[in-house]
Amino acid sequence: MDKYRVFGNPIKQSKSPVIHRAFAQALNQDIEYDKYAPEVDSFAQAVQAFIAEGGKGANVTAPFKEEAMRLCDELSEVAAKSGAVNTLSFKGGKIYGDNTDGFGLVQDLLTQGVSLSQANILMLGAGGAAKGVVASLLAEKPLSLTIANRTKAKATLLAEQADSDIVSGCGFDELTGSYDLIINATSSSLSGKIPEIPTNIINEDVCCYDMSYSKAPTPFLTWARQQGATKVIDGLGMLVGQAAKSFSIWRNHMPQVAPVLTMLRKELQTQES
Incomplete structure (x- = not known):
């Protein structure tokens, strides 16, 4: 099973695992997606450890987006212009960076x-x-x-x-x-x-x-x-939209945003009511 992860600190609040699992289910994709909060000075080591575990790709959120860019061997045009990376792909021993925000x-x-x-x-x-x-x-x-x-x-x-x-x-x-x-x-x-x-x-x-x-x-x-x-x-729609683009980069399938956005909005209302 292909492994993916979101890195950030703090990360407890992240909806990324829920979103990507929903995308995978809708598209019959078999993936594992979790979240991890490295110490602020150990992001690079955490990414390398994930690659060693067989990780295929990762999302990156605050405060690591600019550091993520510096880890990359190759950048998409958008990431290069952005000066920040939120999507990492690991292929052939190289790290590829993109920004889907x-x-x-x-x-x-x-x-x-x-x-x-x-x-x-x-x-x-x-x-x-x-x-x-x-x-x-x-x-x-x-x-x-x-x-x-x-x-x-x-x-x-x-x-x-x-x-x-x-x-x-x-x-x-x-x-x-x-x-x-x-x-x-x-x-x-x-x-x-x-x-x-x-x-x-x-x-x-x-x-x-x-x-x-x-x-x-x-x-x-x-x-x-x-x-x-x-x-x-x-920004909830932006969150789901950037996740959909990340998913498509990794899996070559573009998920539908609307059903997952509706699910998340309902979940948000339930959890905080």
Whole structure:
């Protein structure tokens, strides 16, 4: 039986095993998928140990996505542009890296009826989560992509790395103008906080997307609604979408996202009620 795993720290909350087992069952694939939390300074050793055990591939989540990239012998074009890896494949003694976060985000937005072409997009945050989706967002031909971060230098650096004249970086306190889509790529919702951005950039015409998810609307989405946003979306669809792409890379079969997303949403309501 082919073995797969998700690495992260913390990892207890990860839905990846549930998602991939559901994909495997739906497609009659025989796999084993578990989760593991290496110490923050022993990620590389943990990956090598998994390979030695016969592991075929792995997902990677915080805080290891950038370190995962450095482990790879070869990178997909998307991973190379992202500067972060969330999907590892082990073949012929080599480690191949990809990043499916952007795919998951874009597909979820399109499925939810959000237009990206010719849109003015604001992304909050400039860490690994943001890095992983810039290339995929730009592939949809938006009008502009503004990256804002509490520390301006990080946003400016990520904007420069995007190597596109439609991408700019700024600090939260410098935000002005209007946007069609605001994506929260910070971890603020996990700690119950809200990015310190001006309230006047949110109105009823702006779609607000949070990469985090929970049973109830996240703090960011709750706040966005209070400012007048009428279309708010959490990141559960992105999670299932990026997992589906990872599964297809490993198994050459693309799972259906909708049934697993429905299952997870129901499970979330049951567990937290």
